Amino acid sequence: MSRLWLVAFLIGNIFPFGQTAIADGPATFVVAPAEVKLSSNFARTQLVVTRTDASGQIGERSEDLTHGAAFQSSDANVVAVDSRGQLLAKSNGSAKVSVKVGDVSKEIGVMVEKVEPVANVGYVEHVTPILNKAGCSMGACHAAQYGQGGFKLSVFGSELDQDREAIVR
The missing domain is CATH 2.60.40.1080 (Immunoglobulin-like)
Known part of the structure; x- marks a missing residue:
């Protein structure tokens, strides 16, 4: 067993696979x-x-x-x-x-x-993608039949007006 480790150590040091040296010059x-x-x-x-x-x-x-x-x-x-x-x-x-x-x-x-001092944040352009990426508008989260914690969203953000109202109330 110790010979196997010695061989593996020698091969690893003689042939450094996958390693690159930034300091080559x-x-x-x-x-x-x-x-x-x-x-x-x-x-x-x-x-x-x-x-x-x-x-x-x-x-x-x-x-x-x-x-x-x-x-x-x-x-x-x-x-x-x-x-x-x-x-x-x-x-x-x-x-x-x-x-x-x-x-x-x-x-x-x-x-x-085109950078404005106060950003113009739109619900469809900025908020919906965040909810989708985080999984909030999936059936297992806030888009479940009864939502979660009293907060309910539409599945995949399909009802934008209802989702917006649920968020801002």
Whole structure:
């Protein structure tokens, strides 16, 4: 049994399957999209950082470096960026987002427009998808025959007017 563990240990260290080393040298990478335009409140997009080969191209086996990249917005009042590279529109204007992998850094331009000071939240556009995603409008939850806790919704949000009234009363 101990020989089996020794063999497994040696094979695991000699042939590191599935492991990639980001510190192989200076990282050459591309950021997609190269430019971002966000329109409206709550607009967001995801940046993807991909290692390039020696010729500067990406292929189907290129490594995704997004998880190891550092992101920073030049103006967090215009666009916020989280540690995963997701951008969120905050106010109208333009900013740059810096993407850093190892010692290499790149900037992408971000343009934000049509952001209103007070967001116009619509029941059909914003509330119904949340209820559906959370499963609230399913037959096993608040759309059950008698609802739950005195709160009842229509199945799959099919009766928008009744659902809206149930929520706001």
